Amino acid sequence: MTITHHLDHATLVSYGAGTLPSGLNTIVKAHLEFCSACRKDALVANEIGGSLLNDSQEVEVSASSKSAVMDKIQTATLHRFPLPRSASESEMPRVLQALIGTADLDQLKWRKSGPGVSMFKLPQKSGDAGFFGLLRIAPGQKVPDHGHGGTELTLILRGAYHDEIGHFARGDVADLDESISHTPTAADEGECICVVANDAPTRFRSWPARLVQRFIGI
Amino acid sequence: MSQDHLAALIRLVAQNRDREAFASLFDHLAPKVKAFLIHRGLNAAGAEDVMQDVMLSIWTKASLYDAPRGSFQAWVFTIARNALIDRVRRQKPDISIDMIEWDPVDETEGSEERMLREERATKLNNAMKDIPPDQFAILQLAFHEELTQTEIASKLNVPLGTVKSRMRLAYAHLRGRMELAS
Numbered sequence A: 001m002t003i004t005h006h007l008d009h010a011t012l013v014s015y016g017a018g019t020l021p022s023g024l025n026t027i028v029k030a031h032l033e034f035c036s037a038c039r040k041d042a043l044v045a046n047e048i049g050g051s052l053l054n055d056s057q058e059v060e061v062s063a064s065s066k067s068a069v070m071d072k073i074q075t076a077t078l079h080r081f082p083l084p085r086s087a088s089e090s091e092m093p094r095v096l097q098a099l100i101g102t103a104d105l106d107q108l109k110w111r112k113s114g115p116g117v118s119m120f121k122l123p124q125k126s127g128d129a130g131f132f133g134l135l136r137i138a139p140g141q142k143v144p145d146h147g148h149g150g151t152e153l154t155l156i157l158r159g160a161y162h163d164e165i166g167h168f169a170r171g172d173v174a175d176l177d178e179s180i181s182h183t184p185t186a187a188d189e190g191e192c193i194c195v196v197a198n199d200a201p202t203r204f205r206s207w208p209a210r211l212v213q214r215f216i217g218i
Numbered sequence B: 001m002s003q004d005h006l007a008a009l010i011r012l013v014a015q016n017r018d019r020e021a022f023a024s025l026f027d028h029l030a031p032k033v034k035a036f037l038i039h040r041g042l043n044a045a046g047a048e049d050v051m052q053d054v055m056l057s058i059w060t061k062a063s064l065y066d067a068p069r070g071s072f073q074a075w076v077f078t079i080a081r082n083a084l085i086d087r088v089r090r091q092k093p094d095i096s097i098d099m100i101e102w103d104p105v106d107e108t109e110g111s112e113e114r115m116l117r118e119e120r121a122t123k124l125n126n127a128m129k130d131i132p133p134d135q136f137a138i139l140q141l142a143f144h145e146e147l148t149q150t151e152i153a154s155k156l157n158v159p160l161g162t163v164k165s166r167m168r169l170a171y172a173h174l175r176g177r178m179e180l181a182s
């Protein structure tokens, strides 16, 4: 897999801080499964967190805390070194498999949401606004022009699409913000399946929602 | 305490289960970890409690410190962040693990490379002191106040794009300084 489109460093900073909304967080993890370059970049965010922690003003710790911890370490079970995992053979990243319960994209109950487009919604943490789910776009199908309210991440799992920004194939991630509007078109050679998340504030509509709106006129 | 000294202590814990070395780490880290947890919204009692979990994890996971290819302070940060996510949001802690799951540990790493990792952290700590205040503020809001990019944008009353570009600039500046040859 040759990856040409990567995560924005601002996204990796928020990922490192642990503050990405759940859908965006899952897509970052999925891309990291595919991409060793972004894994390396993500480590820098942990370093930033480490530096800020090191620089924290100190708060006094109760004396009983230390003796409690020194007691607990006598009996604590040590962690064994985990074996490194091999790269995923499956089309579906492990983090999505764990969420959905299957590795087979064709087994999902896709819901038709417009001409040539189906959708499969994924669960996100309560309180997180925006869309999180899979989109399946028929070969050559154009998705209506749309902008974004906040951040939107799209990770390609099967096939490819192209838009004003470039050509996106399996493993590529489009990391877009509100300033960008685009018209993705699935490649003619085959359908395109991608996982999409955004954190659009409610005054904006997520693009899959507007897509449905456009096609079926909600 | 220097980064090298801290790294030497955690190796004593990893290799010899050295309780004295661990006690020194406790004295140095516990007040910082507790402060971090209070920043992230825990009350004093909750922070005391989670701090104990973090220190215990440092003991039980000591042998994993070499895995993520980072500095000791970054490793402690990921443990504290994940303990917090675990406790407060009742989510599975997962972030520190993902790196070591995918990237095998380089068994051939010598003591020189190890020292290099801590040297980078020292350079980063120095670089952090002279990044522009508007960039530093955004890092603090993300890492200490635990705000999302959208929340930072509305708190500072700037467009989301400005938050992102300041984050990118801070990232590039700090990374550049970290990787600068000494």
Ligand SMILES: [Zn+2]
Residues within 6 Å of the ligand: A003, A005, A006, A007, A031, A035, A036, A037, A038, A039
């Ligand atoms: Zn990447």
